[in-house]
Amino acid sequence: MHPLAEKVLARDMRGTARACRWADDRTGDYLTVLKDLFPHTGRAWTIGVTGNPGAGKSTLTDRLIAVFRKQGKRVAVVAIDPTSPFSGGAILGDRIRMQAHFSDPDVFIRSLATRGALGGLSRSAADVIRVLDAWGADVILVETVGVGQDELEITRTADTTLVVMAPGLGDDVQAIKAGLLECADVFAVNKADREGADAAVRDLELMIALGGEVVKAGVHSRGHAAGTLDIQKQVVRHDANKWVPPVARTVSTRDEGVAALVTQLEAHYAWLTGTESGAARRFERLREAMRTQLREALLDAAMGELGSALDDAAQAVAHRQTDPYTAAEQLVTAFRGR
Amino acid sequence: MHPLAEKVLARDMRGTARACRWADDRTGDYLTVLKDLFPHTGRAWTIGVTGNPGAGKSTLTDRLIAVFRKQGKRVAVVAIDPTSPFSGGAILGDRIRMQAHFSDPDVFIRSLATRGALGGLSRSAADVIRVLDAWGADVILVETVGVGQDELEITRTADTTLVVMAPGLGDDVQAIKAGLLECADVFAVNKADREGADAAVRDLELMIALGGEVVKAGVHSRGHAAGTLDIQKQVVRHDANKWVPPVARTVSTRDEGVAALVTQLEAHYAWLTGTESGAARRFERLREAMRTQLREALLDAAMGELGSALDDAAQAVAHRQTDPYTAAEQLVTAFRGR
Numbered sequence: 001m002h003p004l005a006e007k008v009l010a011r012d013m014r015g016t017a018r019a020c021r022w023a024d025d026r027t028g029d030y031l032t033v034l035k036d037l038f039p040h041t042g043r044a045w046t047i048g049v050t051g052n053p054g055a056g057k058s059t060l061t062d063r064l065i066a067v068f069r070k071q072g073k074r075v076a077v078v079a080i081d082p083t084s085p086f087s088g089g090a091i092l093g094d095r096i097r098m099q100a101h102f103s104d105p106d107v108f109i110r111s112l113a114t115r116g117a118l119g120g121l122s123r124s125a126a127d128v129i130r131v132l133d134a135w136g137a138d139v140i141l142v143e144t145v146g147v148g149q150d151e152l153e154i155t156r157t158a159d160t161t162l163v164v165m166a167p168g169l170g171d172d173v174q175a176i177k178a179g180l181l182e183c184a185d186v187f188a189v190n191k192a193d194r195e196g197a198d199a200a201v202r203d204l205e206l207m208i209a210l211g212g213e214v215v216k217a218g219v220h221s222r223g224h225a226a227g228t229l230d231i232q233k234q235v236v237r238h239d240a241n242k243w244v245p246p247v248a249r250t251v252s253t254r255d256e257g258v259a260a261l262v263t264q265l266e267a268h269y270a271w272l273t274g275t276e277s278g279a280a281r282r283f284e285r286l287r288e289a290m291r292t293q294l295r296e297a298l299l300d301a302a303m304g305e306l307g308s309a310l311d312d313a314a315q316a317v318a319h320r321q322t323d324p325y326t327a328a329e330q331l332v333t334a335f336r337g338r
Numbered sequence: 339m340h341p342l343a344e345k346v347l348a349r350d351m352r353g354t355a356r357a358c359r360w361a362d363d364r365t366g367d368y369l370t371v372l373k374d375l376f377p378h379t380g381r382a383w384t385i386g387v388t389g390n391p392g393a394g395k396s397t398l399t400d401r402l403i404a405v406f407r408k409q410g411k412r413v414a415v416v417a418i419d420p421t422s423p424f425s426g427g428a429i430l431g432d433r434i435r436m437q438a439h440f441s442d443p444d445v446f447i448r449s450l451a452t453r454g455a456l457g458g459l460s461r462s463a464a465d466v467i468r469v470l471d472a473w474g475a476d477v478i479l480v481e482t483v484g485v486g487q488d489e490l491e492i493t494r495t496a497d498t499t500l501v502v503m504a505p506g507l508g509d510d511v512q513a514i515k516a517g518l519l520e521c522a523d524v525f526a527v528n529k530a531d532r533e534g535a536d537a538a539v540r541d542l543e544l545m546i547a548l549g550g551e552v553v554k555a556g557v558h559s560r561g562h563a564a565g566t567l568d569i570q571k572q573v574v575r576h577d578a579n580k581w582v583p584p585v586a587r588t589v590s591t592r593d594e595g596v597a598a599l600v601t602q603l604e605a606h607y608a609w610l611t612g613t614e615s616g617a618a619r620r621f622e623r624l625r626e627a628m629r630t631q632l633r634e635a636l637l638d639a640a641m642g643e644l645g646s647a648l649d650d651a652a653q654a655v656a657h658r659q660t661d662p663y664t665a666a667e668q669l670v671t672a673f674r675g676r
Contacts, residue, residue, distance in 0.1 A: 031663055038662070039658055283653075286655065286656055289662065290652040290655060290662060291641075291648060293663070294637070294640060294666050295637045297663075297667060297669070298637060298673070299636060302632060310625065310629060318624055323373050323377070324376070324627065324628060324631045325373050326373060328631040332632070332635050
């Protein structure tokens with residue numbers, strides 16, 4: 001076993017930090033370390049925390065750490081920052097608020113920068129989560145700042161996804177809600193002491209109800225819109241194991257509603273690990289993760305071998321001597337032919 | 339030539355809509371159509387419009403359409419909506435505001451849903467942009483709702499990226515600014531009649547100045563922090579062709595500052611097409627697009643041929659019989675061996 005993997009398993013903080021950095025940067029013997037650690041993973045409960053900017057995700061994450069620590073659980077936090085080569089590193093920003101936990105040996109906090117690499121963020125996140133799982137985390141909180149597709153991809157790899165909302169955040173909130181609805185297992189309407197909180201909760205509950213119908217109508221009564229509602233009721237009756245996302249209310253700055261929120265998160269985890277539907281979902285997620293892994297492994301292998309052929313192809317496309325579709329097909333053929 | 343490609347080149351609206359749908363859904367003879375159209379692309383100026391939810395991107399996009407139409411330009415709009423299988427289709431939301439342009443035959447508006455496919459959004463966007471380029475658009479506005487990595491990837495494929503901000507949008511705005519800084523060619527502080535607009539402009543200008551320094555210090559004086567500022571000054575002196583993003587002020591609801599913003603966008607396009615640095619950047623973007631194309635072509639080919647091997651690999655990983663890294667390597671080998 002690689003000495004760094006041994007350090008992670010021995011719960012050495014600095015060694016674990018280095019293993020995370022290697023996994024994120026893809027430097028050192030990162031692949032050996034990840035392979036060595038993998039048999040020691042699978043114990044942690046991963047919770048994705050996402051939602052609109054300004055919803056108060058960081059403060060709520062901070063409160064969740066406190067609740068889990070009181071339960072005696074070891075906690076890791078992976079904070080996904082939309083940083084860039086331009087600004088040169090992860091913006092710590094309100095991560096500072098979590099400083100109270102920095103001296104706690106059973107809390108590990110890691111910021112992950114997004115370096116603009118294609119799909120690089122979700123790959124890094126998955127690998128760092130595995131390191132922290134092997135380190136012995138009982139709970140891993142993955143907090144994303146943005147709400148784009150890559151962030152959705154990350155939260156989709158989590159066991160439980162918590163979507164945090166706040167009342168009154170502007171025009172596009174409705175649209176973003178729709179994007180998040182799909183991946184949410186539990187909703188928290190945070191800043192619930194603000195005006196508009198009741199309306200936000202009602203909107204969400206309506207959306208959850210309607211969303212379920214749309215999906216079922218699409219699957220079970222394609223072309224028979226008139227029968228939608230009846231069919232939907234039947235389906236719900238026969239699909240008692242389906243998880244319906246609950247909506248919690250929190251005021252994280254005053255620590256209100258957080259314990260109740262944790263109970264709902266735990267209920268989801270019980271569903272996930274204790275029912276057949278939960279098992280099916282876990283396998284679907286695993287399959288998706290495997291697909292991402294394959295996509296990146298293919299690209300790595302091809303980029304390593306094709307050398308300047310990619311540049312040549314880009315030149316030919318720039319001069320309209322070929323089109324990008326044909327050029328990509330030829331690169332795939334060249335890669336397979338070697 | 340495929341009949342649908344002929345319809346696009348003949349500027350048939352319904353045919354163009356169908357070609358966009360095929361490209362987005364990857365159904366029909368979409369690949370033939372895209373290949374046929376490619377030689378007729380390369381004329382359009384693509385402008386990415388991105389920024390925080392609530393910054394007023396849709397209204398500003400609407401105003402930009404009007405200015406370009408007054409110039410006699412043909413305009414296409416691609417609106418990227420973070421929708422999902424759950425909600426069943428693209429949320430039109432405030433797209434409604436653009437309805438004034440729906441009857442104009444020289445304006446083409448297309449919503450693109452994000453279906454949660456890995457990397458699928460940027461691929462769809464690139465293909466739909468090519469269809470609209472072939473249709474004869476002079477300007478293509480690509481408006482993203484989210485600000486995640488996938489959206490950054492899309493705006494990176496645009497010729498010119500406009501980042502829209504508004505004063506007072508909550509805690510995480512600072513962090514998101516940093517993520518957007520890298521890809522911004524022009525900034526617009528919208529809702530500039532609001533309190534905090536002056537501060538927002540100052541913050542941005544400071545960030546732009548500092549951002550340049552950080553990058554250059556990193557490249558030119560690694561480990562010599564003391565010499566950073568001097569070195570940076572020299573570099574700036576020798577790098578007169580570098581594009582420095584200007585910051586415009588707009589109140590799009592009152593149509594203020596929009597003409598001046600368009601002048602700044604045009605200045606960027608002149609830089610891009612008229613200078614060596616601009617040409618270098620265009621090639622870099624093209625190379626990145628080629629890389630994305632290759633990644634997706636590899637995954638498509640592999641998924642088509644590996645069949646149930648991916649499921650088997652996921653099962654083996656689930657039972658900890660292998661690790662995902664080794665499993666992915668084996669799948670790559672199997673794919674190349676056929």
